[in-house]
Amino acid sequence: FPAELPPLPARSALSAAEILRYSRQLVLPELGVRGQLRLARSSVLVVGCGGLGCPLAQYLAAAGVGRLGLVDHDVVETSNLQRQVLHGEARRGRPKARSAAAALRRLNSAVQYVPYRGALRPRSALRLVRQYDIVADCSDNVPTRYLVSDACVLAGKPLVSGSALRLEGQLAVYNYRGGPCYRCLFPEPPPPDTVTNCADGGVLGVVTGIIGCMQALEVLKIASGMGSSFGGYMLMFDALEGRFRNIKLRPRKADCAVCGDNPSVTCLQDYEAFCGSSATDKCRALRLLPSGDRVSVQQYKELLDARVPHVLLDVRPQVEAEICRLQHALHIPLRSLEEKDEQALQRLQKRICEEKQRTDDQTPLPVYVVCKLGNDSQKAVKILQELPAEEFGSVLAKDIKGGLMAWATKIDSTFPQY
Amino acid sequence: ESFPLSVLVHCFYFRGGAELLFDGVKKHQVTLPCQPEPWDIRNLLKWIKQNLLKERPELFLQGESVRPGILVLINEADWELMGELDYKLQDQDNVLFISTLHGG
Numbered sequence A: 001f002p003a004e005l006p007p008l009p010a011r012s013a014l015s016a017a018e019i020l021r022y023s024r025q026l027v028l029p030e031l032g033v034r035g036q037l038r039l040a041r042s043s044v045l046v047v048g049c050g051g052l053g054c055p056l057a058q059y060l061a062a063a064g065v066g067r068l069g070l071v072d073h074d075v076v077e078t079s080n081l082q083r084q085v086l087h088g089e090a091r092r093g094r095p096k097a098r099s100a101a102a103a104l105r106r107l108n109s110a111v112q113y114v115p116y117r118g119a120l121r122p123r124s125a126l127r128l129v130r131q132y133d134i135v136a137d138c139s140d141n142v143p144t145r146y147l148v149s150d151a152c153v154l155a156g157k158p159l160v161s162g163s164a165l166r167l168e169g170q171l172a173v174y175n176y177r178g179g180p181c182y183r184c185l186f187p188e189p190p191p192p193d194t195v196t197n198c199a200d201g202g203v204l205g206v207v208t209g210i211i212g213c214m215q216a217l218e219v220l221k222i223a224s225g226m227g228s229s230f231g232g233y234m235l236m237f238d239a240l241e242g243r244f245r246n247i248k249l250r251p252r253k254a255d256c257a258v259c260g261d262n263p264s265v266t267c268l269q270d271y272e273a274f275c276g277s278s279a280t281d282k283c284r285a286l287r288l289l290p291s292g293d294r295v296s297v298q299q300y301k302e303l304l305d306a307r308v309p310h311v312l313l314d315v316r317p318q319v320e321a322e323i324c325r326l327q328h329a330l331h332i333p334l335r336s337l338e339e340k341d342e343q344a345l346q347r348l349q350k351r352i353c354e355e356k357q358r359t360d361d362q363t364p365l366p367v368y369v370v371c372k373l374g375n376d377s378q379k380a381v382k383i384l385q386e387l388p389a390e391e392f393g394s395v396l397a398k399d400i401k402g403g404l405m406a407w408a409t410k411i412d413s414t415f416p417q418y
Numbered sequence B: 001e002s003f004p005l006s007v008l009v010h011c012f013y014f015r016g017g018a019e020l021l022f023d024g025v026k027k028h029q030v031t032l033p034c035q036p037e038p039w040d041i042r043n044l045l046k047w048i049k050q051n052l053l054k055e056r057p058e059l060f061l062q063g064e065s066v067r068p069g070i071l072v073l074i075n076e077a078d079w080e081l082m083g084e085l086d087y088k089l090q091d092q093d094n095v096l097f098i099s100t101l102h103g104g
């Protein structure tokens, strides 16, 4: 990360060009020249240049914030473009922090942009956060959320935090005017297998857009001196119901590990260990099965070519099977297997029976299980291994490592990736 | 004296959706039966486990409370302000369970 940044100069007046540019907001008595001058002297650190960070940075740049720090370790991918609206098609493969800075510079060249091409790390986070006035958490994972929050408490900076998934979003302002921090609300991280990210759960771009814009609004209110409405409150947005809820949060907790009266967290820690999950992996690769119970996509392709009798079981949710599928696969969602859905099990039994007629019936019939990435398929194999042999005959369940996305990258490049 | 309570239990639960845990239904207007001791959140959680949770209660509960990462709101306020597990439910109360989101 670059060296210390010089402080933004204090200004006593706006230029004629600035007056013209910001005229529509200058005439608002709540902002006025005084608020605009405060904005011009404010610096905001944006952690994550994705679905939340893009709209947030766009509105902050347009409004004339003095300096924007842009942190992101990732590069622009095609599946980002649906919601990460600063990155265009031509930017694919480029670092997001630089892509965002380039797009913002076209919008407002008077703002200083400082792209940081790397993940926020415990080693460097505090030094970085100390150089900014306000921090916006636009990240996409649990360890980073704890890291950003702790860094803001230790550096004494307000944190405007947004998150979104599927058709819902949340916003809160932490460590602001004596209010609670993220840890006051969530002293313990959630168990890793209860956390869903946007890659797995999906998200509508306009939902991250709404929450990112709400974050930008609260940053602008804090920076210009209006003050945030969300200190001690959380906003919940349900896009399907079209409903916003304002929830009154607990006050700062005296026994909070970081902002409490006797804090045990006085320097930044290993947040990936604390949360049991990675801050940079897009997908968690589970390892539930021994390697003997798994095959690679190459191995599966070979036995498919050799016409080895088997059943291919696709356990993805219905909505994903409608996107793309292997035609010879039997589709039964993992959930139906977990619920021991009778109709689903009968379909499986029937297919196994049909396939067994092609064999000598002496050896167990292989059942290969596939999903998108190879996590759910392992869970399904475990369920299949428990099925009663008297009903299903002897079968040998294995999962296909890496799932259909590995099939698309290694075997069949025409198979859609999502 | 005790009366059945009508309580609105609203679950914002993700990870495979509320559908996985609560059969896809977000809003549950539940009528809690009469019982000798007053209904509190501790009892409500037990009742939910027995009556609403279809499977894998560990994704929702931990011990006698909710698991980390779920925020409980009573009438749109953090349950911490209301006495947490000891809050005594009133007729027409609104209880929300929200799993925090981390995506962006």
Ligand SMILES: [Zn+2]
Pocket (backbone or CB within 6 Å): A180, A181, A182, A183, A184, A185, A252, A253, A256, A257, A258, A259, A260
């Ligand atoms: Zn705290």
